[in-house]
Amino acid sequence: MTTGEKLAALRKKKGITQEHLAELLQVSRQSVSRWEMDVAFPETEKLIKLARLLECSIDFLLNENLEEDAGDRRTPPEISPESAARFIRECGYFFLATSAEGRPRLRPMGMIHADDRALYLVTDKRKSVYGDLAGNPLVELASYNLYTRQWIRISGRVRAEASREVQEAMLEMYPMIRQEYIRQDDMFFVIFRLDVEAVSIN
Known part of the structure; x- marks a missing residue:
């Protein structure tokens, strides 16, 4: 999965709309849409916030070969x-x-x-x-x-x-x-x- 596909899947899993995610990150809904379509890429600070909001690691978002861990997602994401x-x-x-x-x-x-x-x-x-x-x-x-x-x-x-x-x-x-x-x-x-x-x- 690409970074955009992972962002979209995790957002939907949490029941968050693109508009709400954009509001939480203080960006436009179009920015979120572009990230999810892999047309653009989030800046580092946005990536860190996304990992926290979506309860995943930054490495998971960045690495296309890394699949989501089935373990407890309530723990804070690891920072490499x-x-x-x-x-x-x-x-x-x-x-x-x-x-x-x-x-x-x-x-x-x-x-x-x-x-x-x-x-x-x-x-x-x-x-x-x-x-x-x-x-x-x-x-x-x-x-x-x-x-x-x-x-x-x-x-x-x-x-x-x-x-x-x-x-x-x-x-x-x-x-x-x-x-x-x-x-x-x-x-x-x-x-x-x-x-x-x-x-x-x-």
Whole structure:
């Protein structure tokens, strides 16, 4: 099934009209119709809202090969690491909370990457945040989208990531890393893998 077909099927299953769904999402009925006919595609924030309203995962909506789980649909949809990273990149920044010497520390950060397993953060070995992350793996991060007025909150554990594949993906996504953190004799940037334990968007 296509994304549009899934949207139409789930909407009808819940007894929601296109007009009502459009009202809930603050879009036109024509937009909903175009999504369901696969003529257009919902923006990320609309996709997140659709997943919540229709009680399904974002991955289910996006993946044509993924069929609906017969399990309990009353549980909140899962948010994949890739969806979370996309949400954060749309915000443009995130705040990382660490703990050092029993005290919380909060820092604005900007570079984030994800695959289907985890989120990945970049920092500089010369900065105190590196020591915080190396000393205490428990972290939380949050980001706020000014346009949609939605927060994402993520908590989990970090560990240093040495994968060449992840490193290359980060360097491709953020070319400025080469200029700022790589010198002729040393490489100052380090990647931490964040294994997500809890995530919510509201």
